[in-house]
Amino acid sequence: MKVKGIVLAVLVAFGPLAGAAHAKTYCERLYDSARRDYYSLLESPRKQKFHDNWERVIDKFEKIVDQYPACSKAPDCLFNIGVLYGKLYRVSWVQEDLRSSLRTYQNLEKEYPKSSLADDALFNAGEILEEMGDKEKAYLLYARILDRYSKGDMARKAKSKTAGLAAFAPKPTPPKPATTAVLAAGSSLVVTDVRYWSNPDYTRVVVTGTGAFRYEENQLRRDDSAGKPPRLYIDIKDASIPRSLCDPIPIADGLLQQARIAQHDPRTVRLVLDIDSMKDHRVFSMENPSRLVIDVIGDEGRYNGRKVIAPPSSQDSPLPLAQQLGLGIKRIVLDPGHGGKDPGAVGPRGLKEKEVTLDLARRLKPLLEKQGYEVLMTRKTDVFIPLHERTAFANQNRADLFISIHTNASRNRNVRGIETYFLGVAKSREASETAMLENAISQQALSDLEKILFDLTRTSNLKQSSDLAESIQQNLVWGLNDSFRGIPDLGVKQASFYVLIGAQMPAVLVETSFISNPTGEGLLSREDYREKLAQSIFRGILSYAAALSPAQTGKL
Secondary structure, eight states: OHHHHHHHHHHHHHHHHHHHHHHSOHHHHHHHHHHHHHHHHHTOHHHHTOHHHHHHHHHHHHHHHHHOTTSTTHHHHHHHHHHHHHHHHHHHOOHHHHHHHHHHHHHHHHHOTTSTTHHHHHHHHHHHHHHHTOHHHHHHHHHHHHHHOTTSTTHHHHHHHHHHTGGGSOOOOOOOOGGGGGSOTTOOEEEEEEEEEEETTEEEEEEEESSOOOEEEEEEOOBTTTTBOOEEEEEEESEEOOGGGOSOEEOOSSSEEEEEEEEEETTEEEEEEEESSOSEEEEEEETTTEEEEEEEEOOTTEETTEEOOOOOOOSSSOOOHHHHTTOOOOEEEEEEOOBTTBOOSBOTTOOBHHHHHHHHHHHHHHHHHHTTOEEEESOSSSOOOOHHHHHHHHHHTTOSEEEEEEEEOOSSTTOOOEEEEEESOOOSHHHHHHHHHHHTOOHHHHHHHHHHGGGGGGSTHHHHHHHHHHHHHHHHHHHHHHHSTTOOEEEEEEEOOGGGTTOSSOEEEEEEEETTSHHHHHHHTOHHHHHHHHHHHHHHHHHHHHHHOGGGGGGO
8 A cells, every 4th residue: 555655646746747748749759859969969069070960960850840840849940950051051161051041941931930930030041141142132031020020039130130231122113114115035134143063073053044044155275374274154145243243152173163253344244164174064044044054074984082993884885983983873862843832733633743743752762761772852841942953962962863753744634644754855746845844944945955955965874864764664654554554654755854954873854644634633642652653663763773783683
């Protein structure tokens, strides 16, 4: 009886505490665990030296948001991710880390506008934009705080910021003169941003503007007498640029020393790339939004910044670098198509492509990870990522494969089936329409793009991309028709997809089913169909890997 009395006394004494602990949701307990890792990282200079340690903590917070978006701690998770990316930038000095911090803060305010952290996130985003030199956008974010969160704790600071940035407040738009309507479309352009992504063998520079790009490119040799390196310069015609964008952009990645952009004359903006070491380059424009993309390619045979001696290979079927080095496939980038403000194709009953592609990538990722592959995703949540950033992300992270996942659409709602693409000039009207849909461009723009692609047909990755597409397509056909009858095999095709241009590894775009077809939309809505799609793409990747490297056959 005494023992029972003691137990009862303990339960009475600690009952409220035990109840409070039990009252915590599973999500909140996950948050507490992630938060402990967060503090452990920030308190350890040694841990901060390694990018993987940062990614591991960020991933823990991201998984909470992905799995429990309605959790009370979801806004806190996003805020912590923003803080981590911002602090990581101070260690890595990689611009993409700073942009990830910016995107996360903006997404927090968008997804959780009623959170007490919404105004804090906007304020932090504004400070990042100031650091990037975009004071006009920074002003707008601070003004948004005053408009939407005037009673929040950041209102006073935001008011001070808007006063200091008053010169960058948007000016009233003057009425357009009557003659404006007769001006040729795209006759003027304002440069709005310049960014870059790089690794030791590749650099992508992107100039964003408000209209169509017309440009000329030229190269200058090294001028030792003037102490000038070799230069690649692009003159953007009938264009202007604000002074805030004219500061030199240091790159120093072994290929380019820096990028400089300025108003060359009243009608021309000149972009100059100071070259350190460049084997080849490619310049092309993109639409929606309007961008000029410059891809700079380093010497073949470089890996992790070191020269290597690659084994001989056939000229007809050159091997990708990963195979030449005997490394096999280690890192795979999955690219869930569309996202955020871009829903992609929408089915007759409202199913959105962006939702399906993200779900498929989330299913595919753990399957590949269980086989020992490192898997990165261009987006893990419902956010908008421009097409040029997706390929740049894969190149910057030295991926061995790039898999872009989509659902198809057609004006003919009776069309059904699955097809897989690799980069090239479209050989059918249907392939051209698919490329125009995914690129969000016109037929004329697609024709102009295809002219650029002729020099890509000689690249070593084209044959490997074709093999990867064949393997994925075959496994999709076998896997789906094993469980779901009557799904047409539309085959492997080539088309001019922006998202595949410039990929430094085998790259494919998988059109999983036609969301525009009522039956296809119904299947894409089903859990078992999505799981079978993910399993089939997974088997296709493993089959390709096994053929690429005999050492990996055990993974099948």
